[in-house]
Amino acid sequence: MQWHTSTTNRTFADRRQAGRVLGDLLRDRDWADPIVLGLARGGVPVAAEVASALGASLGVAVARKIGAPGHPEFGIGAVTAHGPASYDDNSVRMLGLTPEDLERACERERAEAQRRVEHYQRGREPERIEGRDVILVDDGLATGVTATAALRALREDGPRRLVLAAPVCAVPAAASLREVADEVVCASEPPDFRAVGQWYADFGQTSDDEVVDLLEKGV
Secondary structure, X not given: OEEEEOOOXXXXXXXXXXXXXXXXXXXXXXXXXXXXXXXXXXXXXHHHHHHHHHOOEEEEEOEEEEEEOOEEEEEEEEEEOOOOOEEOHHHHHHOOOOHHHHHHHHHHHHHHHHHHHHHHHOOOOOOOOOXXXXXXXXXXXXXXXXXXXXXXXXXXXXXXXXXXEEEEEOHHHHHHHOOOOOEXXXXXXXXXXXXXXXXXXXXXOOOHHHHHHHHHHOO
């Protein structure tokens, strides 16, 4: 599996500017009927710029974080609407948990993922994945657990090639995702990574309305 990255520390103005940088990295390649999927919500504005640069279709992927019991903000796994759940094995072991202990939280987040997919698609049929080059885009990789769940679900749909791209990536997250994606592309992989937001001047929350608007425009 290939892995392309830059170790340059850089700060992006916002998600759209980060997407233009990422689009420049991905533009001059031999893509086969590409589709760019933004990992909702923050990945969609980035993906919109990548899709524009590649002249590709734009779609959305939804993965929901599974929080630790009693501490929902501490993500130890993620799940999509239809794919298998993915867990951070080290965190699960550290907490003395098993996947069975997290089944209720998993099903709750799976249902929410399905609700969001339906909300974003607005009755439109999802784009075909089989046989195409799929570029999954997020606004940054911290743990990589939600991207892992999304990639595993997409793999089941039979893409020709499955690429993960992000403007900024933590070193361990990018390394672990090499085992899931055919290629990982990071515009920046700073050694002093602490959180995705530290690499953006404007890291305001992306709304559901913004996601829907970008998908309807397709640009």
